[in-house]
Amino acid sequence: MSIIENINKTFDNRVRLGIMAALMVNESVDFNTLKELLAVTDGNLASHIKALEKMDYILIQKQFIGKKTNTKYSVTKLGKMAFKKHIKALEQLITQQKKSK
Amino acid sequence: MSIIENINKTFDNRVRLGIMAALMVNESVDFNTLKELLAVTDGNLASHIKALEKMDYILIQKQFIGKKTNTKYSVTKLGKMAFKKHIKALEQLITQQKKSK
DNA sequence: ATTATAACTTTGCAATTCAAAGTACTTTTA
DNA sequence: TAAAAGTACTTTGAATTGCAAAGTTATAAT
Numbered sequence: 001m002s003i004i005e006n007i008n009k010t011f012d013n014r015v016r017l018g019i020m021a022a023l024m025v026n027e028s029v030d031f032n033t034l035k036e037l038l039a040v041t042d043g044n045l046a047s048h049i050k051a052l053e054k055m056d057y058i059l060i061q062k063q064f065i066g067k068k069t070n071t072k073y074s075v076t077k078l079g080k081m082a083f084k085k086h087i088k089a090l091e092q093l094i095t096q097q098k099k100s101k
Numbered sequence: 102m103s104i105i106e107n108i109n110k111t112f113d114n115r116v117r118l119g120i121m122a123a124l125m126v127n128e129s130v131d132f133n134t135l136k137e138l139l140a141v142t143d144g145n146l147a148s149h150i151k152a153l154e155k156m157d158y159i160l161i162q163k164q165f166i167g168k169k170t171n172t173k174y175s176v177t178k179l180g181k182m183a184f185k186k187h188i189k190a191l192e193q194l195i196t197q198q199k200k201s202k
Numbered sequence: 203a204t205t206a207t208a209a210c211t212t213t214g215c216a217a218t219t220c221a222a223a224g225t226a227c228t229t230t231t232a
Numbered sequence: 233t234a235a236a237a238g239t240a241c242t243t244t245g246a247a248t249t250g251c252a253a254a255g256t257t258a259t260a261a262t
Contacts, residue, residue: 022104141220144240
């Protein structure tokens with residue numbers, strides 16, 4: 001059993017990690033807020049969002065704010081579990097003990 | 102200022118993250134131990150090691166154990182700093198507060 | 203009617219990742 | 233002593249990923 005097998009490949013990327021982190025601490029975050037937060041182009045953001053949605057880690061909700069369209073995202077139960085597992089794996093990785101032998 | 106700018110791109114990869122983690126808690130680790138620990142092919146490991154060495158994050162030391170060649174690696178001061186900064190950024194990312202407004 | 207905003211999709215190139223094969227050198231084994 | 237095996241790579245090549253830029257659709261403001 002390798003020490004890195006619990007590290008989720010989906011979260012290898014900084015943008016996806018950032019999206020997930022933002023959604024873990026906020027009930028929902030919209031497209032432009034994420035875009036600003038992560039300093040990425042909209043095409044790039046959209047593609048990472050798509051990747052997370054494909055994994056069923058996040059949920060897309062389209063709405064209107066006044067007369068403007070607004071798309072917001074939230075993390076699913078599965079996404080929460082996956083992210084927590086990832087963080088735990090990172091912690092273990094970092095705090096692992098020296099192995100003797 | 103983006104919330105992900107302190108996340109080090111070099112550590113986006115699980116293998117490199119694993120190498121660094123192993124070297125942070127062990128004074129040195131040799132090639133075959135890393136290979137086993139991370140469950141990668143030797144070519145793949147060698148290339149990730151090379152990438153870390155190129156950044157001056159790790160140091161290569163060749164020696165003999167008995168009659169066998171043995172290559173071991175250790176983390177440099179720069180590597181330690183970079184890794185710690187990365188971990189700190191991850192922590193901040195995860196524990197960030199809801200921003201109002 | 204033109205311009206702007208939102209949230210994309212498409213395109214296409216560049217960088218990354220990885221396994222597999224090849225290499226050089228040494229050592230062990232038959 | 234010839235063949236096999238181990239160490240630590242390098243090289244090759246193909247697949248995947250990442251990204252910016254441009255294009256798209258639809259509505260809204262001017």
